[in-house]
Amino acid sequence: MTSRLEVADGVATLRLDRPPLNALDTAVQDRIRDLALEASSRDDVRTVILYGGEKVFAAGADIKQMQAMDHADMTARARDLQDCFTAVARIPKPVVAALTGYALGGGCELALCADYRIAAENVRLGQPEILLGLIPGAGGTQRLARLIGPSKAKDLIFTGRQVMADEALALGLVDRVVPAPEVYRQAHAWAARLARGPAIALRAAKEAVDAGVEQGLEAGLAIERTWFAGLFATEDRTVGMNSFLQEGPGKAVFAGRRPHDVRAGDAPS
Missing domain, CATH: 1.10.12.10 (Lyase 2-enoyl-coa Hydratase, Chain  A, domain 2)
Structure with a gap:
């Protein structure tokens, strides 16, 4: 299978599907952009759920692919990378992220593009790019600071540390924490309610x-x-x-x- 858009009763699930950890290589990034544009344009889509499955949302970028890229390669790719995530942020409909397992690096940045985030009790979130000698490159330095404030964002970005669901909730990084089996159901209930709205x-x-x-x-x-x-x-x-x-x-x-x-x-x- 590949990442896809599943639509029923006005609710679209943008399903990440690249086992085992939904690593976000360039093909997946481009696919996310295309699905976001499709969700934006379809009249039968009223709300959107971002979902990676029961075990993991997205554990980050494909490091092997990135390791093979040099400065010229990433200079050419960086704007496309940001544009893929911006396409999600600009979906003109309510978007909820259903977070399970890991939402790290690019996975966390993708979650930041949603309007609302529902997380499993065992989820781990973070921006660990600094541990690779990098900074977030898909909007993390900007959207994270706007969501939780500059000081808290800098702590996460400077240290690269991961936070569990309870701390993520206290920081404002997620909006609701539920048992892992409930994540998608509650995200769907949120989306379905709004799908019936104006x-x-x-x-x-x-x-x-x-x-x-x-x-x-x-x-x-x-x-x-x-x-x-x-x-x-x-x-x-x-x-x-x-x-x-x-x-x-x-x-x-x-x-x-x-x-x-x-x-x-x-x-x-």
């Missing part, structure tokens, strides 16, 4: 948060108000408000569509 509003919320963090408060507020006003042109807004007034909160059935007379340019893309 797709355009969820995209708006994700893009407003992410862009605001990157660009600062004033720019973020401008993005928020543009999206907020734009959502008043959606069918889901009409359905949601009518349902609230007639039945109370939480009972709306959303279609995830704009009216036919609304142009795509009326809301940020």
